Ligand SMILES: Nc1ncnc2c1ncn2[C@@H]1O[C@H](COP(=O)(O)OP(=O)(O)O)[C@@H](O)[C@H]1O
C-alpha cells in the first residue's frame with residue numbers, strides 16, 4: 113500500500129531528518145513508528161501523508177508516486193488519510209461538533225448525513241455529550257479523542273497518529289490505543305508513532321528510528337513481531 | 338463599514354457621471370444646429386445674389402436662410418455702437434452682404450463639404466462657420482468624462498487595495514482553520530470560497546449604497562429645485578441614471594469585490610502555507 117525506496121528528507125538548513133529509508137506498509141497493518149525525540153518519527157508520518165515531500169528517493173502510495181503528484185491532486189490524496197497530529201490542530205474558535213464536521217464539509221457531504229456521521233464519530237470516542245463545548249475546555253485526553261473523531265469521521269483508509277498518547281496518563285493512553293486497535297480490526301491501516309512500543313494485543317509491525325535511520329536489524333524489511 | 342467605504346468611493350465618479358449625463362442631455366435638447374455666415378463680394382450683382390439664394394434653397398442640409406443686405410447690417414451696427422457715420426469718419430459702408438444660414442446637421446464632414454461647395458460659387462467672398470457653443474460644450478463634456486473615467490479608475494484601484502487588505506487580514510484571522518483544512522484535504526477553491534463570498538457581499542452592499550446615494554441625490558436635488566422654482570424662473574430637474582446603469586454599478590462593485598478578494602486570498606494563503 114505504501115512503499116518507501118531509499119528516501120531521504122532534509123529540511124532547509126538542517127541535517128538530514130531521515131536517511132535512506134526503505135520500507136513497506138501493507139493494507140490493514142498496524143504499524144508502530146518508535147524512536148526517541150528528534151529521531152524523525154513525525155517527518156516519516158508527514159512523508160507518508162504527503163504533507164512533506166522527500167528530498168530524495170521515491171514514495172509509492174497505491175501505484176502513485178507521491179513526488180510526481182500534481183499539487184491540485186494533493187487534496188484528494190490527503191482525504192484518504194485520517195490524520196491525528198502531535199499538537200491535535202483543533203480549532204478553538206469552533207465547538208466540538210464543528211471541529212469534527214470539517215472533513216465532511218471539505219468532502220462536500222450534505223448536512224444531514226454529516227450531522228449523523230459526526231455524532232457517530234463523537235460517540236465512538238465517548239464525546240457525544242460534549243458536542244456543543246469548545247475544545248479548549250476539554251482535558252488533554254478528551255482533546256486527543258476529539259482529534260481522533262475528526263480523523264475517523266471521513267472513513268479514511270489509513271489512520272495516522274503522531275504520538276497520540278504522548279502526554280497522557282496510562283489509563284487514558286490505553287483507552288486511546290483501544291480505539292485505534294478497533295479500527296485496525298475493521299480493516300483500516302493504522303500507523304502510530306510513539307516513544308516506546310506499547311503493549312499491543314494484536315500483531316503489529318515496528319519501524320524503529322534512531323537519528324533519522326531505521327535501526328531494525330534488516331533495514332529494508334522492517335521486522336514483524 | 339466596508340459597505341460604506343465602497344458605496345461612497347463609487348459614488349464620487351458615478352455622481353459626476355450623473356451630472357455630466359444630465360448636462361449632455363440638456364445640451365442635446367437645446368437647439369443642436371450649426372450656423373454658417375456667407376459673406377459676399379462687395380461688387381456683387383442682384384442676379385448673383387438671387388442665384389446664390391436659389392442654390393442655398395436647393396441644399397437639403399440647410400434649414401433656415403436669412404439674407405441680410407449690407408445696408409441693414411450697417412445700420413444695425415451703427416445703432417448698436419451708437420455711432421453716426423460722421424463720428425468715425427467712414428462715409429462708405431464697409432460691410433458686405435451676407436447670408437446667414439442654419440444647418441440641420443452637426444456633422445463635421447457634411448459641414449466641411451458644404452462650405453467647400455459654397456466657396457466655389459462666384460460672388461462668395463468669405464465663409465465663417467459659427468463655432469457653435471454646443472460643440473464646445475460637447476468637447477468639454479467629453480473631456481470631463483475622460484477625467485471622471487480616470488478618477489473612477491483611480492478610485493477602483495483604491496477600493497481593490499482596501500478590499501484586498503481586509504481580506505488578507507481575514508485570512509490571517511482564519512490562519513489555523515486554513516492550514517488545518519489544507520492538511521486534511523481541502524482544495525484551494527474550498528478555502529478561497531468564504532473569502533470570495535465576503536468580497537462579493539462587500540461589493541453588493543457597497544453597490545447598493547452607491548445606487549441608494551445617487552437616487553437620494555437626484556430626489557433631494559429635484560425637491561429643492563421645485564421649492565426654488567419661483568426664484569429660478571423655471572424648474573431644472575435632474576434625471577437619474579437608467580436601470581441598466583444602476584445595475585452596471587452594482588455589478589461592477591461586485592466584480593471588484595470578487596476579484597480583489599480572490600487574488601488577496603490566494604496570495605495570502607500561499608504565503609501562509611510557505612511560512613507553515
Ligand atoms: N519543519 C521543520 N523544519 C526544520 N527542521 C525540522 C522540521 N521538522 C523537523 N525538523 C528536524 O528534523 C528532525 C526530526 O524531527 P521529527 O521528525 O519531528 O522527530 P520526532 O517526531 O521523532 O521527534 C529534528 O532534528 C528536527 O529538528
Ligand SMILES: [Mg+2]
Nearest residue numbers: 153154198274
Ligand atoms: Mg514528533
